[in-house]
Amino acid sequence: MEKVSEQEITETRRVLRCSRMKQICEDLQNLRYSKLEISIQAKLLENARKLKNFTCLAELTSNEHLKPVKVRPEKIDLVNATVKTDCVFQISENNIYGGDFQSNGKLLLADNNQMKLILCNIDGIFAVLQEKKLSGSPFGVCCIGKNEVLVTLPDEKKVLRLDLDSLEIKDTVSLQCKCYGIATSGNITVIGTRDSVVMFSGGLEERECKTISSYLSGTDDVALDDEGNVIYSSYSHNKVRKQDKGGNLLFSYTHEKLKDPYGLAVGRNGEIFVGGFSSNNIHILSGSGKLLRILEEIEKPKWIKFQIDTNRLFVMESGSSNLKVYQFTGP
Structure with a gap:
């Protein structure tokens, strides 16, 4: 031996x-x-x-070769989950219609009246970390990758590309239409123009765009699901629709308790959150357009965003300085 x-x-x-x-x-x-x-x-x-x-x-790492570990969040049954007010943040004199989460968990908001971006810490104690003044009134915000964010300026018909760390403007893209809500997935960018919804392929700069919908007006808010399907709402027609990239209608949702839909968000499993501005509620739909539940007594929601990593729903109320956070917990 x-x-x-x-x-x-x-x-x-x-x-x-x-x-x-x-x-x-x-x-x-x-x-x-x-x-x-x-x-x-x-x-x-x-x-x-x-x-x-x-x-x-070969796959092992040390502190000299870092490899981020992403923890899979708990899957929540949104139909039976308990929903409680987690906290309320105060943002004075705001008119916020857009915002998105950075990869580090920070929240970037667009203040339309004050013509500025607001970077906030939302983990524990709320704090404004940075503000960035802009030349116009921002509306939509969409973080792309880890280092960039897209911000729309409707009146100027422009989309700004900014560095996430410094909030310095890296590029400005001029369009032929007013641009309100914005969403991206891969090389697809979707913009709500209020009179239509347009899709850009291969980047905004390449101008390869087509109109997804021109039938409805009041189409400010847009979103994309994991399959690249386009979701948009019309506050003029009290309607939410989903279409595939080819423009085919997948569903159209209306409800007697949905009035003036403002704000769209997509959950982990494709669930769709819709803010009812005049009906003072939030509708939660399945990816196929089926109503799962309605959250009542939400005061005039005008912007909503679901944070998948924490199962929290962020809601900006109109007419107040309140940014309310609702926590979903499993039964």
Whole structure:
């Protein structure tokens, strides 16, 4: 029998420990946590650096080679979930119609009256981190990737591309139409023009655009689901519609308790949140347009956004400074 050296035994144990740590990290990803933050710190010994040379550990990382771990949030049954007011943030003298979450969880809002962007911390204590004055009145906000955001200026018929970290303007795209709500998915960008909904393929700059809908007016708000289907609402006709990229109608939703729909949001499984401005409620639809439930006593919602990572619904009320946050929890 060949004798195994003490050094080989030590190295084998290191390999097994690292493999076990990798398995633990994978198991953590599958836990049913809605919020989970884990910090593992250790001094990286010189011998541990040698582990990177093992081909069997090619996927393992150290603090010198970071690989983000995304925790899968708990799946919520929106029909039976408990909904409670989590907190209320005060944003004075605002007229906000658009906003989006950054990849780091911060919230970027567009103040139409004050002609500025507001970057906010919404984890725990609310705080305004940064403000950016603009040359026009912003409406729609859509974060793309980790480093950029698109902001619409309806009166100027322009879309701004800004750096997310500095909020400095990187590019300005002029269009032939007024641009209100905006949504992107892959190389597809959809814009609500109030009189129609238009889709751009291959980027705004390339001008490859087609009209998805010109039948309804009052089409400010738009959204895209994971399959690239276009969702839009019409406050003039009290209607919500979904169409595929080819323009084919997938469903049209109306309800006696939906008046002046403002604001659209899409959930983790394709659920659609619709704000009823004059009906003081929020309708939650399935991806196929079936009504799941109605949240009542929501005071004139004009902008809504569902944060998938925390199962929270953010609602900006009209006529007040309140940004209300509703927490969904499983039964």
